[in-house]
Amino acid sequence: MFGLFKKSTVNADLSFIGADMHSHLLPNLDDGSKSMEDTLHFIQELNKLGYEKFICTPHILSSVHPNTPQTILPRLAQVQQALTDNNIKVKIEAAAEYMVDYDFEQLLKSGDELLTFGKNFILIEMSYLAPSPNIGQVIFDLRLRGLQPIIAHPERYNYYHHQFNQYKSLKDKGCWLQVNLLSLAGYYGKPIKKVAEKLIAEGMIDLIGTDLHHQNHLNAVKLLATDAKFHKTIKDLPLKNRMFID
Numbered sequence: 001m002f003g004l005f006k007k008s009t010v011n012a013d014l015s016f017i018g019a020d021m022h023s024h025l026l027p028n029l030d031d032g033s034k035s036m037e038d039t040l041h042f043i044q045e046l047n048k049l050g051y052e053k054f055i056c057t058p059h060i061l062s063s064v065h066p067n068t069p070q071t072i073l074p075r076l077a078q079v080q081q082a083l084t085d086n087n088i089k090v091k092i093e094a095a096a097e098y099m100v101d102y103d104f105e106q107l108l109k110s111g112d113e114l115l116t117f118g119k120n121f122i123l124i125e126m127s128y129l130a131p132s133p134n135i136g137q138v139i140f141d142l143r144l145r146g147l148q149p150i151i152a153h154p155e156r157y158n159y160y161h162h163q164f165n166q167y168k169s170l171k172d173k174g175c176w177l178q179v180n181l182l183s184l185a186g187y188y189g190k191p192i193k194k195v196a197e198k199l200i201a202e203g204m205i206d207l208i209g210t211d212l213h214h215q216n217h218l219n220a221v222k223l224l225a226t227d228a229k230f231h232k233t234i235k236d237l238p239l240k241n242r243m244f245i246d
Contacts, residue, residue: 130159
């Protein structure tokens with residue numbers, strides 16, 4: 001009798017996504033991986049699920065995680081060497097997840113190097129407490145520099161949940177939207193899952209990322225990967241992740 005309430009499951013295969021373009025796998029740079037051992041473990045486990053390419057995006061938030069290309073790129077080189085030493089054959093590169101705050105606005109005005117991936121893609125986020133007051137101008141300035149802004153996990157911005165037109169406004173300004181697998185797993189709660197599903201249903205999602213920081217995240221991703229309902233929801237979406245594999 002109780003079996004009637006079990007979730008329908010499928011083989012854990014996320015190869016149709018192929019490239020994870022939002023993760024915190026570089027060790028000891030932010031609130032993500034805490035060791036090289038953890039990093040290699042996470043990459044191997046995600047590779048088993050079908051991921052071929054990893055784009056690591058450490059936080060850049062000056063007051064908490066004051067990363068720069070000078071801290072991120074050497075750490076990427078260390079991970080690449082560790083992967084080679086352990087015969088783990090995956091593709092990996094690094095960019096960043098930029099918090100859109102005053103310091104980022106100043107960085108943008110300075111013309112200094114920004115960490116991007118693909119040809120011209122940049123991952124940006126806002127606070128969970130309130131929208132960035134100058135987000136519209138930042139998007140305009142990024143596009144003026146020839147960059148394609150990607151809004152990280154828009155479903156986690158609770159202040160937009162009852163202002164769905166704000167998501168459409170971000171799209172109209174030229175942003176791509178990236179939803180977290182963890183949101184679809186219900187990891188952050190039902191309201192966020194519901195908004196993620198609505199964004200997908202409205203055809204507004206361009207990319208999907210793990211946003212993986214630690215083992216609990218990995219466990220949730222692995223469980224979601226076997227959920228038949230999840231596969232039905234996203235398997236045939238025109239996701240753009242695979243464009244980043246090469």
